Each structure stands twice: as structure tokens, then as C-alpha cells.
């Protein structure tokens with residue numbers, strides 16, 4: 001089989017279907033896509049809202065609840081407890097398939113009347129504001145995460161404890177403002193670190209302890225700006241930076257940015273990676289165009305394919321054992337053979353299903369728990385099910401829609417509240433012109449602040465012991481939105497001697513996300529022109545990198561980068 005170039009029916013750009021893609025489509029019996037990978041991703045992501053939460057009433061128990069659906073939405077939304085209770089009888093909404101009508105039209109009828117879960121999470125203890133999480137204890141404002149304890153304002157963290165404002169961590173403890181770190185303890189303001197301890201402002205370091213403001217450092221102790229110090233000198237100098245003050249942190253951030261500006265970066269944040277392209281990958285094999293993936297193999301066009309994801313294509317979040325998943329979102333926990341679906345945990349052989357955990361062999365179902373051999377939420381015998389499913393798929397193939405995600409009109413969210421905004425930002429005018437919806441419900445308050453920053457103590461230690469944080473309203477220096485700090489968060493700052501952040505959690509999250517770079521690749525040549533063993537003159541190695549060609553960073557291939565680590 002050869003690769004083929006086709007034109008995307010949406011953006012009209014050319015895209016390539018690789019031989020491996022063809023064999024995957026054959027394996028799952030889906031025709032090759034007519035949308036390019038980017039359009040596939042955009043059309044999928046409008047079906048997920050991770051972070052924009054609202055207060056509204058549950059349409060079952062009528063109590064106030066936190067929800068990813070604003071109160072003005074027309075379909076029923078049930079609180080997490082009701083949706084997971086016996087009250088939800090998904091099959092009561094079952095519909096007879098009508099071969100004279102289009103499948104998506106009929107699915108939409110079901111989709112509009114079946115209750116939607118206010119939030120998606122499971123096994124949560126003493127935690128609030130969770131979405132797309134599992135096995136969470138004593139957490140607050142955590143998204144896309146599992147097996148965490150005592151964490152606040154985090155995104156995509158796993159097996160972590162006592163974190164505030166962190167993202168993309170695995171086995172990290174007692175840390176603040178950390179991104180893309182693994183097996184670390186007591187870090188603050190660090191990125192791309194493995195097995196580091198008691199350190200701050202590290203970038204791409206391994207096995208470092210008591211280090212400050214370092215980049216590309218390996219197995220070192222007591223270093224500042226990559227220079228060694230004695231323990232006493234280090235402690236003295238550390239004190240002089242006053243990292244317990246707002247001004248001290250801001251100054252150090254500037255100094256560190258300056259220091260790393262001209263230091264070489266590796267073409268991609270990858271570690272123990274075989275035959276793969278993408279960024280932020282650890283322990284992966286044969287991953288193509290994947291971003292943020294670990295303990296995974298044979299995946300393509302996936303974002304967050306992890307422990308253990310195998311043979312997944314076009315997925316956003318597939319893991320905790322997921323195999324043969326195509327064009328889907330949030331599929332995991334012993335899942336296999338899933339096509340064009342969202343939130344089917346512990347499920348198998350599902351197609352075109354939304355919100356159907358613990359189910360198997362369902363087609364075109366929504367809001368169904370423990371379903372089996374159902375189509376449009378109606379129960380069939382195994383034989384009837386196979387016959388009718390084949391009929392619907394044949395019809396969809398004739399209409400050339402089989403394998404496409406649901407049409408955008410069926411998205412339950414406005415463009416601006418779905419996770420698509422991180423990947424494909426659009427203005428309201430652009431989104432509406434392209435046929436997307438927009439949510440006008442205002443988010444957050446403005447001008448209600450009780451804190452005036454210029455009168456606020458610079459150091460966390462100067463904050464009075466009786467400071468009642470729950471009564472205070474803060475104002476973001478970046479977006480002017482009001483935000484609150486919960487008591488547990490303040491005690492974390494006090495204990496870690498970290499000044500209270502002066503921007504809102506949303507801006508902190510967005511800054512971390514922006515610093516990760518886009519989930520895109522550019523083909524480039526290594527920029528090294530030093531004399532290294534494998535080259536004289538400019539290094540000729542080429543690679544796929546998320547650093548766009550016009551980025552100011554100095555980007556090296558693996559071999560040249562390894563010559564530059566300390």
C-alpha cells in the first residue's frame with residue numbers, strides 16, 4: 001500500500017493518508033476519512049467541555065449543582081449523583097430506527113431528550129469541581145486526571161499528591177506551577193523534569209536536587225544558573241532571591257527566561273521513544289503525530305494516549321488500557337473497539353455513543369449505563385442488533401458519513417466553552433460564520449474585588465495569621481476577572497512559602513498551556529554548527545518538531561543536544 005494525498009472536504013487543504021492508516025481503517029472496517037486530521041480533531045473537540053463550569057439546577061432532584069452545561073441549555077442536565085443513580089433509565093428514551101430518516105437526525109432526537117451528566121467523574125472522595133477525573137481524593141478544580149490526592153487547580157495530572165497549579169505530571173508530589181514532570185518532589189516553576197527534588201525554576205533537568213534556575217542539567221546538586229556552589233553558598237544565595245515574595249518571583253522569572261534564551265533545546269520533549277513523531281512522549285513506540293503520550297504504542301493523531309493505549313487513532317484522551325479506538329474522546333479503563341464516541345469508560349464494541357459508560361455492543365446510544373445490544377437506546381437481541389447495525393452502517397457508507405464524528409450541530413456546547421478553543425481558537429464572528437455555536441452566558445465576575453494589589457504584602461510571610469481568605473475576592477492582573485483562593489490553597493502557599501498568585505487560575509492554566517507549544521509539527525534541520533563527533537559544519541540531521549520554523553529557540557537534534565547537557 002502506498003500513501004495517498006486527498007483533499008479535505010472542509011478546509012480544502014491536501015492531507016496524506018499513510019499506509020499504516022489504511023491498514024488501521026481496514027482493521028476497524030471504516031472507510032478512509034474525507035476530513036484532514038486537523039478538521040477531524042476540531043469537529044471532535046466541540047463535543048467536550050473540560051474547564052468551563054457553571055452553577056445550575058439538576059433537572060431531576062432540582063438541587064443546585066456544578067455543571068459543564070450553562071443553565072440556558074434546552075436539554076435536561078442531571079447532577080452527578082442523579083445521573084449515576086437508578087433514576088437514569090436510559091432505555092426509557094429508546095427509539096425505533098426509521099430507515100427512511102437519516103441516522104444523525106434520529107440520534108439527535110434522542111440526544112436532545114436524554115439527560116446529560118453535569119460532570120464526568122468517578123470514585124471521587126471529598127472533592128469539588130472535578131471533570132473528566134477518576135479516583136480523586138480531597139481535590140478541588142481538577143480536570144482530565146486520575147489517582148490524585150490533595151491537589152488544587154490542576155489539569156492532566158496522574159498519581160500525584162499535594163499539587164497546586166500543575167499540569168501534565170505523573171507521580172509528582174508537593175509541587176507548584178510544574179508542567180510535564182515525572183517522578184519529582186518539592187518543585188516549583190519547573191518544566192520537563194524527571195526525578196528532581198527540592199528545586200525551583202528548572203527546565204529539562206534529570207535527577208537534580210537543590211538546584212535553582214537551571215537548564216539541561218543531569219544528576220547535580222546545589223547549582224544555580226548551571227553553576228555549582230557549596231551547600232552553604234547555595235542556601236545563602238537562595239535566600240537572597242526572596243522567592244517568598246511576589247517581586248522576588250517575578251524578577252527571578254525574568255532572569256531565568258533570559259538565562260535559557262540562548263541555550264539549546266531538544267527538538268522534542270521525548271524520552272525512551274522508538275520510531276515515533278510528536279511531542280511530550282515517554283516510553284512509546286510507533287506513535288505517529290501524537291502529543292502527550294506515555295506507555296503507548298501504534299497510535300496516530302492522538303492527544304493524550306497513555307498507559308496503556310494501543311492502536312488508537314484520532315483520539316483525545318484514550319488510556320488506562322484502550323485499544324482499537326477511532327475518532328473518539330475520553331475513552332478508557334479496559335476499553336476496546338470504539339468508534340466515534342465520547343465518555344464510554346469500561347466499554348467495548350461501541351459506535352456513535354455519547355455518555356455510555358460500562359456498556360458493550362451499542363450503536364447510536366446516549367446516556368445509557370450498562371447497555372448491551374442497544375441501538376438508539378432500544379434493546380435488541382444479539383441477532384437483531386447485528387442485523388440492524390449492519391443495515392445502518394451500510395446506509396451511512398452510501399451517504400459517505402460513516403467514520404465521521406457527529407455533525408457539528410449536535411455539539412451540546414458553544415465553540416467558546418468546548419476544549420476546541422485551546423487547539424483552534426476562533427472569534428465569535430469566525431465561529432458563527434463556520435456554523436459553530438457560541439455561548440453568551442457570562443463567565444466570572446468583574447470589579448467585585450476586596451483586595452488591592454498595591455497594598456498587599458509582597459511576602460507570604462507578611463500575611464497576617466488571621467487573614468480570612470474565604471472572605472476575600474482577588475482580581476487577575478492579566479484578565480481583570482475576579483477569583484477566589486480556598487483555605488487549603490492558602491495553607492499550601494504558606495507552608496511552601498510561595499506568594500499568592502496575582503493572576504486567576506484560568507490565566508495560570510493558559511500560560512502553562514501556551515508554553516508547551518502547539519500540537520503541530522514542522523520539518524526542520526538541526527541548528528547546531530558546533531564541532532561535534534557526528535558532524536563538521538552545520539549538523540544535517542532533520543526532524544519533526546513543535547518549534548515552528550520562525551521560533552527564536554535554538555533547536556538541536558538528539559545527538560547534538562546530548563553533547564550540550566551538563
Ligand SMILES: [Zn+2]
Nearest residue numbers: 008011036039
Ligand atoms: Zn481540513
Ligand SMILES: [Zn+2]
Nearest residue numbers: 058061079082
Ligand atoms: Zn440531581
Ligand SMILES: [Zn+2]
Nearest residue numbers: 476479504507
Ligand atoms: Zn485571569
Ligand SMILES: [Zn+2]
Nearest residue numbers: 526539557560
Ligand atoms: Zn544535530
Ligand SMILES: [Zn+2]
Nearest residue numbers: 528532539560
Ligand atoms: Zn552538533
